[in-house]
Amino acid sequence: MSTHPVTFFSPGENADEVERTNLLDLDREGLRAFFVELGEKPFRAEQVMKWVYHYGVTDFDEMTNISRPLRERLSEIAEIRAPQVLNCQDSADGTRKWLFAIGGGNSIECVFIPDEDRNTLCISTQVGCALDCSFCATARAGFNRNLTVSEIVGQIWMANRSLLRDHPQGERGVSNVVLMGMGEPLLNMKAVVPALKLMIDDMAFALSKRHVTVSTSGVVPKMDRLHEAVDVSLAVSLHAPNDTLRDELVPLNKSHPLDELMAACWRWLADGNRKKHIMFEYVMLDGVNDRPEHAHELVSLLGNMPAKVNLIPFNPFEGSGYRRSSEEAIQRFAKILRDRGVFAIARRTRGDDIDAACGQLAGEVEDRSKRWRKFAEPRFGERA
Structure with missing residues (x-):
């Protein structure tokens, strides 16, 4: 039996006290509705899902096929945080x-x-x-x-x-x-x-x-x-x-x-x-x-x-x-x-x-x- 150190992979741990929507809580339908509510096209959901689930990206600034204003908005109101x-x-x-x-x-x-x-x-x-x-x-x-x-x-x-x-x-x-x-x-x-x-x-x-x-x-x-x-x-x-x-x-x-x-x-x-x-x-x-x-x-x-x-x-x-x-x-x-x-x-x-x-x-x-x-x-x- 071996035990690993526990300092790896803590997405969202530096987030401030502002309550954000955790995008891991939303399935595709829920994420599409989230973006529509922001005034965005529903396909933004698929773009973000690919970054999160296929590439493991948690920083919105790295999602380069999304406009800068939207990335900045997401950084204010959303997060990607696992246990x-x-x-x-x-x-x-x-x-x-x-x-x-x-x-x-x-x-x-x-x-x-x-x-x-x-x-x-x-x-x-x-x-x-x-x-x-x-x-x-x-x-x-x-x-x-x-x-x-x-x-x-x-x-x-x-x-x-x-x-x-x-x-x-x-x-x-x-x-x-x-x-x-x-x-x-x-x-x-x-x-x-x-x-x-x-x-x-x-x-x-x-x-x-x-x-x-x-x-x-x-x-x-x-x-x-x-x-x-x-x-x-x-x-x-x-x-x-x-x-x-x-x-x-x-x-x-x-x-x-x-x-x-x-x-x-x-x-x-x-x-x-x-x-x-x-x-x-x-x-x-x-x-x-x-x-x-x-x-x-x-x-x-x-x-x-x-x-x-x-x-x-x-x-x-x-x-x-x-x-x-x-x-x-x-x-x-x-x-x-x-x-x-x-x-x-x-x-x-x-x-x-x-x-x-x-x-x-x-x-x-x-x-x-x-x-x-x-x-x-x-x-x-x-x-x-």
């Missing part, structure tokens, strides 16, 4: 984790996971999490607020700049983004939707819509709204094959039980594009949800849905009360799924030596939810 890097750590397996300051004594984390065929960035959408899944370190940290658009896309923007600094040839840039970090994305739709539009916009991050994935614990009404708003991939944090067990592991299930959740998944797939599938995330908890009967229940739950099941070894954290399933149990579970025709992947744990593995992101959260009171009581699955 400030507090810390950057490298895992022995190549995973990298950033800690970003976002004000108010709060910080968030995001993780870069390089692989042979993709370079994935796992980003956060909330400060903490508004849900209380019992096996998740982020849930234990509590909840403070939703992130803004600039705080969401700023993680990608800063990660790309950091990676480019270390790899000037560009072979380590971000190719895939998953909204699986801190927070429940669908409880922050106001910021998440424009952020997603920026990720797949050719003038911004230009990611393939199939390479941008939103993970949800099952906020059913918002799943439908997301499908209508933007075309990206979907992952569902399932973790249990029946309502009784899922009520304990993912308490949101009490509001949106499995029959509602699975119906929403089928609606997501209902446009006739059989290339689509849904990824189901399933954290493997020793003796809790990893028995053969759970695997058979999961097969029945999924039926003939185009789906992939991602079996995730539980990543322990202090006070969790859970243990990771054995490798034997995980492989047995995967075999049952595969033998019944379900595509199943047993994921490798990445970045656990720097607490960057799935479920370990916590950052620093000034908790307004008083979540600690709920977790102070013994919960299902806790063991000595």
Whole structure:
């Protein structure tokens, strides 16, 4: 594990006290409206986006195809400001984790996971999490607020700049983004939707819509709204094959039980594009949800849905009360799924030596939810 200095890339840090519009908060439509309001032509939006997202320029004076009067005006009323890097750590397996300051004594984390065929960035959408899944370190940290658009896309923007600094040839840039970090994305739709539009916009991050994935614990009404708003991939944090067990592991299930959740998944797939599938995330908890009967229940739950099941070894954290399933149990579970025709992947744990593995992101959260009171009581699955 290595730790990097934290003095690089702090755009906007010398700005004065005048409140400015952060252009990273605006998708293409919003930026076009911004320029029209200034009395400018809408195409100024595309010009500025190219400078910001393609060239990483934050100083309006460097945007030479824009008139000097407009550059001066933008310097007065606008800024390009991403979250400030507090810390950057490298895992022995190549995973990298950033800690970003976002004000108010709060910080968030995001993780870069390089692989042979993709370079994935796992980003956060909330400060903490508004849900209380019992096996998740982020849930234990509590909840403070939703992130803004600039705080969401700023993680990608800063990660790309950091990676480019270390790899000037560009072979380590971000190719895939998953909204699986801190927070429940669908409880922050106001910021998440424009952020997603920026990720797949050719003038911004230009990611393939199939390479941008939103993970949800099952906020059913918002799943439908997301499908209508933007075309990206979907992952569902399932973790249990029946309502009784899922009520304990993912308490949101009490509001949106499995029959509602699975119906929403089928609606997501209902446009006739059989290339689509849904990824189901399933954290493997020793003796809790990893028995053969759970695997058979999961097969029945999924039926003939185009789906992939991602079996995730539980990543322990202090006070969790859970243990990771054995490798034997995980492989047995995967075999049952595969033998019944379900595509199943047993994921490798990445970045656990720097607490960057799935479920370990916590950052620093000034908790307004008083979540600690709920977790102070013994919960299902806790063991000595």
